Amino acid sequence: MTHLSVNLNKIGLLRNSRGRDYPSMLTMAQRTLDLGAFGITIHPRPDQRHATYRDAYDIKELLKQYPGRELNIEGFPDEKFLEVVLEVEPDQCTLVPDDPNQLTSDHGWNVARDQDALRSVVAKLREKNIRVVLFMDPIPENMALVKAVGADRVELYTEAYANAYHTDRIEQINQQYQAAAQAALDSGLGVNAGHDLDLENVALLCAGKRITEVSIGHALTIEALDSGWDNVVKKYLEILS
Ligand SMILES: CC(=O)[C@@H](O)[C@H](O)COP(=O)(O)O
């Protein structure tokens, strides 16, 4: 079984487009948890274009009603992000090497280059018992360094997998992701995965039984426009069970 953490960024985008609390992030988080999702993910970016720092505090408060479920906060560890995460104390923090002006996340960490800074950030988060995840490209040789800086898990950046899914390269690409996941496991790390996963492609990736958690938001929100939020969340839960 692979845990589903639903990323609510795109609910935040809709909410922010009118400046009112509609759709409500909290209502959607509660609805998603009531459907059985393991967790909620948000990625507050410096411009707060979708998920906001306030959402982090509010969803953490909501999760007190859901023992065993988790909040995962993703983002680049700048001063404000770290201030919020160290105050909110989510169950998990996924560090992503995004520039503020990036359209979306599109690469993993260069841990060899950034190891000193990462080691310091990871230590601060671990002091608060926050599980630390590094967003990584699926390169097996890089996994041991993630462990060396003190992280608990990697999140495999799955855009390349999603792009290959409907091509004749998918078997080779999936094998690369499975090898990266195995290398992470062999290094004593847990394995998460995310970015551009959807109802069609998620099953093959998780069939290898190496992935503890997937975080899915963009495709899930779009699929919900066709089939309804509840139906889509239930479909993911069925696939991942
Ligand atoms: C890190 C990652 O791949 C996604 O979780 C990210 O949160 C997507 O961000 P946007 O929703 O801003 O595209």
Ligand SMILES: NCC(=O)COP(=O)(O)O
């Ligand atoms: N870490 C991946 C995530 O939270 C959601 O990514 P996406 O499904 O919005 O592409």
